[in-house]
Each structure stands twice: as structure tokens, then as C-alpha cells.
Amino acid sequence: xxxxxxxxxxxxxxxxxxxxxxxxxxxxxxxxxxxxxxxxxxxxxxxxxxxxxxxxxxxxxxxxxxxxxxxxxxxxxxxxxxxxxxxxxxxxxxxxxxxxxxxxxxxxxxxxxxxxxxxxxxxxxxxxxxxxxxxxxxxxxxxxxxxxxxxxxxxxxxxxxxxxxxxxxxxxxxxxxxxxxxxxxxxxxxxxxxxxxxxxxxxxxxxxxxxxxxxxxxxxxxxxxxxxxxxxxxxxxxx
Amino acid sequence: xxxxxxxxxxxxxxxxxxxxxxxxxxxxxxxxxxxxxxxxxxxxxxxxxxxxxxxxxxxxxxxxxxxxxxxxxxxxxxxxxxxxxxxxxxxxxxxxxxxxxxxxxxxxxxxxxxxxxxxxxxxxxxxxxxxxxxxxxxxxxxxxxxxxxxxxxxxxxxxxxxxxxxxxxxxxxxxxxxxxxxxxxxxxxxxxxxxxxxxxxxxxxxxxxxxxxxxxxxxxxxxxxxxxxxxxxxxxxxxxxxxxxxxxxxxxxxxxxxxxxxxxx
Numbered sequence: 001x002x003x004x005x006x007x008x009x010x011x012x013x014x015x016x017x018x019x020x021x022x023x024x025x026x027x028x029x030x031x032x033x034x035x036x037x038x039x040x041x042x043x044x045x046x047x048x049x050x051x052x053x054x055x056x057x058x059x060x061x062x063x064x065x066x067x068x069x070x071x072x073x074x075x076x077x078x079x080x081x082x083x084x085x086x087x088x089x090x091x092x093x094x095x096x097x098x099x100x101x102x103x104x105x106x107x108x109x110x111x112x113x114x115x116x117x118x119x120x121x122x123x124x125x126x127x128x129x130x131x132x133x134x135x136x137x138x139x140x141x142x143x144x145x146x147x148x149x150x151x152x153x154x155x156x157x158x159x160x161x162x163x164x165x166x167x168x169x170x171x172x173x174x175x176x177x178x179x180x181x182x183x184x185x186x187x188x189x190x191x192x193x194x195x196x197x198x199x200x201x202x203x204x205x206x207x208x209x210x211x212x213x214x215x216x217x218x219x220x221x222x223x224x225x226x227x228x229x230x231x232x233x234x235x236x237x238x239x
Numbered sequence: 240x241x242x243x244x245x246x247x248x249x250x251x252x253x254x255x256x257x258x259x260x261x262x263x264x265x266x267x268x269x270x271x272x273x274x275x276x277x278x279x280x281x282x283x284x285x286x287x288x289x290x291x292x293x294x295x296x297x298x299x300x301x302x303x304x305x306x307x308x309x310x311x312x313x314x315x316x317x318x319x320x321x322x323x324x325x326x327x328x329x330x331x332x333x334x335x336x337x338x339x340x341x342x343x344x345x346x347x348x349x350x351x352x353x354x355x356x357x358x359x360x361x362x363x364x365x366x367x368x369x370x371x372x373x374x375x376x377x378x379x380x381x382x383x384x385x386x387x388x389x390x391x392x393x394x395x396x397x398x399x400x401x402x403x404x405x406x407x408x409x410x411x412x413x414x415x416x417x418x419x420x421x422x423x424x425x426x427x428x429x430x431x432x433x434x435x436x437x438x439x440x441x442x443x444x445x446x447x448x449x450x451x452x453x454x455x456x457x458x459x460x461x462x463x464x465x466x467x468x469x470x471x472x473x474x475x476x477x478x479x480x481x482x483x484x485x486x487x488x489x490x491x492x493x494x495x496x497x498x499x500x501x502x503x504x
Contacts, residue, residue: 046326046348047475056327056344064346064370115492153348155367162353166463169324169350173471181478188486194498 015209024084035074042067096136103130124218142175242336244406248444251400254308258392265391287363298451312377315440321351337379347372356458
């Protein structure tokens with residue numbers, strides 16, 4: 001595993017800032033966000049019977065095209081990530097699939113922590129906390145399902161057996177349900193939850209304060225940020 | 240409202256294919272170039288330009304070869320899977336007993352094609368990349384029957400193999416015809432469509448088992464369509480509802496506990 005450089009990145013007020021996301025990571029995140037949201041809305045037109053007015057006629061023609069265009073963006077987002085930030089991509093991918101006792105502890109205490117602010121109850125977390133990993137994992141697995149079933153429905157119409165087509169519709173829907181539930185949670189925590197203010201600014205600016213990193217991503221902060229700084233620390237350097 | 244139905248008496252059909260032509264004529268459907276494939280059956284399949292056709296079936300029973308003719312088109316099921324999967328409402332089950340199609344509303348998803356237990360609807364794909372397509376099928380001449388006329392195919396049928404009217408009346412005609420045929424020695428004469436899928440709007444008098452005509456013996460509502468309705472839809476609503484409730488409770492609790500970002504503590 002390649003070590004990722006996470007240098008301190010300046011200051012905000014009296015707070016020291018730490019780099020959390022590279023430009024490619026942020027770009028991929030937002031392209032994925034936009035594509036996912038557009039796909040969700042245009043998909044809902046045919047999923048929810050009370051939105052059927054938008055599914056047929058001219059609105060239907062438009063949403064069908066928009067859904068396909070957004071699907072291309074959706075597929076492109078992780079490729080942007082992989083091409084422009086391969087080390088972070090692989091690191092994040094590995095993190096999402098790495099689960100241990102700290103994750104169980106985190107998930108158990110998450111409600112108390114996020115509703116009453118019970119500090120100190122949460123096991124230290126890596127670059128992503130267990131909730132973020134759960135969201136990422138669901139998105140990653142669903143991404144595969146979305147792409148496979150989506151391509152079957154797009155290009156396989158008439159050439160795949162009926163049951164394969166009908167099953168694709170169901171799997172596509174189940175993947176929507178799984179991702180939407182975690183998307184709702186994710187959106188709530190970063191937009192509305194008072195303890196997570198920096199989570200969303202870090203996805204715009206790429207940085208978080210050291211205090212936030214220590215509190216929410218202690219393992220990542222001490223293992224990756226501090227150790228890296230220590231390794232690079234050279235008092236005799238003329239720089 | 241009493242329901243209507245079309246009766247196809249295969250024992251009277253002479254395979255003139257007048258019904259095929261009348262259908263094309265009324266709906267302005269183009270003729271298509273076909274190839275001789277060794278059968279009088281032509282065209283060999285339904286298509287966006289052929290909503291109704293006569294199938295030619297060879298059936299051997301008791302050392303006797305029978306040539307069976309079947310007028311085939313939408314069965315107008317009461318439990319219509321195509322209607323249930325249609326996301327735009329383009330397909331509707333009309334109370335009077337037929338499945339209508341509003342091609343303006345159709346978005347070309349093709350779900351109906353895959354859901355139909357009789358494989359009737361066809362998709363006219365204009366562009367695979369953009370997904371532009373329209374479904375087509377027999378609508379029992381929805382424009383004609385809702386204005387007091389009979390379907391075009393029924394109007395043209397010379398031997399009177401196709402009849403149209405009140406469903407109850409059609410059923411009694413069918414049953415009486417089966418009795419007559421049996422009395423004449425056609426042992427396997429039977430009706431088809433009385434109860435299948437809640438009752439079909441296209442009833443048949445057959446002189447051989449349904450499978451001899453290429454019809455399913457017991458057509459089934461597709462299990463995967465059931466699953467979509469009974470699993471995916473309720474699961475989505477329940478999940479989203481529970482999540483919304485949970486998040487709302489959490490939000491109220493965070494306000495009460497006056498939680499704040501670590502930076503401001």
C-alpha cells in the first residue's frame with residue numbers, strides 16, 4: 001500500500017488545517033452526486049405511480065434522454081477518480097471493504113453520539129467512519145448492479161430472456177432503495193447535522209481542521225497524517 | 240358496466256386472413272415484405288406493423304392430421320401484467336373489458352413486451368441509443384368499440400369466425416358451439432379464455448388442446464411482476480418512511496442537546 005501524503009494545509013482562523021480530499025476525489029464525488037441525483041429524479045418518474053405524469057409524453061421523452069445522459073456521467077465518475085487519483089482510489093476502495101471491531105462499536109454507539117453528543121464513546125475511525133464506509137460500500141456494490149442491469153435494459157431489450165429483463169428491473173429498484181436510504185442519511189448528516197459541518201466543507205475545499213480530524217477520524221489522523229509528517233520532518237533541512 | 244369480448248371460433252376460420260388486412264387497413268399499418276419459409280402462414284410473427292395475424296398449426300391426433308388456424312392478437316386479460324408494469328399509464332385496462340394503449344403516452348420502456356404471458360406487444364425501436372421506441376398491440380379497435388362499432392377484423396370476417404359483443408353473450412355462444420362440435424364428434428372441442436388471467440377479452444372456441452395452437456395451457460401472471468409490485472414498491476415506501484422518521488427524531492434531539500461542531504466547542 002502506497003503511503004498517501006496528507007500534509008498540513010494552512011490555517012483557518014486559529015485552527016490548523018489538514019488535507020482530507022484531493023481535487024480528483026472531490027471532482028469524482030460531485031460528478032457522482034450530480035449524476036446520482038439526476039438519475040434518481042428521472043427514475044422516480046417511472047417508479048412512483050403518482051409521478052406518472054412526468055413519465056409519458058414529451059416529459060417522458062426528455063426524462064428518458066436525461067436518464068441516459070446522467071448514466072454516462074455516473075459511469076464516468078469513478079473513472080475520473082481512478083485515472084487522476086489512483087492511489088487514493090485504491091486506498092478508499094480497500095478501506096470500504098475493511099471492517100473490524102471498531103466498526104461494530106461505532107455503529108452501536110452512533111445513535112447516542114449523533115443524538116446526544118456522547119463524546120468519547122466512539123472507537124477511533126480511519127479516513128472514513130463506519131457510516132461513511134457503509135454508504136461507500138453500498139454505493140460501490142450498487143454501482144455494479146446499476147451498471148449491469150441498466151445496460152441490460154438499455155441495450156439488451158428484446159435480446160435477453162424476459163425473466164432476465166424483468167429481474168434487471170427489480171435489481172435496479174432494490175439497488176435504488178439501498179442507496180437512497182443511505183443517501184438520505186448521508187445528506188442529513190452533512191447538511192443538517194450540527195456536529196458534521198466540516199464534512200461538507202471538506203468536500204468543497206479539501207481540508208478539515210485538525211480538531212475535526214482528531215475527533216472524527218482519529219486513526220487516520222494519527223496513522224496517516226501525523227506519521228507522514230514525522231517521516232518528512234527534517235530539522236536539518238535548509239527549506 | 241357489462242363487459243365486451245371478441246369470440247374467435249377456430250372451427251369456422253378458413254384462414255383467409257381478411258382480419259389481418261382489415262386491421263392494417265383501419266390502423267394504417269404498412270405492409271411488410273416477407274419471405275416464403277415453407278408455410279402459408281404470413282407474416283410469421285407479430286410486429287409493430289402487424290397487430291393481429293392468423294397462425295397455421297399442424298396437429299396430429301389419433302392418426303389424423305389437423306390444420307388449425309388461430310386468429311392471434313392481444314388477449315385483453317383482466318389481470319393484465321402489461322398494465323401493471325406500464326410506468327406511464329399508456330396501457331390501461333378499460334372497465335368494459337379490453338386493454339387500451341395510448342401511444343402518445345408510451346415512453347418505449349418495453350416492460351410490457353417482457354411481462355406479457357402471451358408475448359403479444361411489440362416494440363418499434365427507433366433508436367437504441369436514445370431509447371426512442373413505441374409499443375404496439377391490438378387494442379380491440381379501442382376507437383371503434385367505444386363508439387358502438389365492432390372491431391375491424393370482426394366486421395370483415397367472411398365465415399363469421401370472429402364475433403363481437405357482450406361477454407356473457409359471447410360465452411354462451413362459445414359454449415353452445417362447443418356442445419355442437421362435440422355432438423359432431425370433435426371430442427377435444429373446448430373454450431379458452433373464460434377464466435384464464437381473470438378472464439380474457441378475446442375468447443376462443445378451440446377444436447384441439449391450446450398447446451396445439453401455440454397457446455399456453457395455463458397462462459400465468461409473471462412471478463417477477465408480482466415481486467416488483469409486492470416487494471420492491473412497498474419496501475421502498477417503508478424504507479424511506481422509516482428513514483425520514485428516524486432522521487426527524489434525530490434532528491429534534493440534536494436541537495435539544497444543543498450539539499455543535501467540534502471546532503466551536
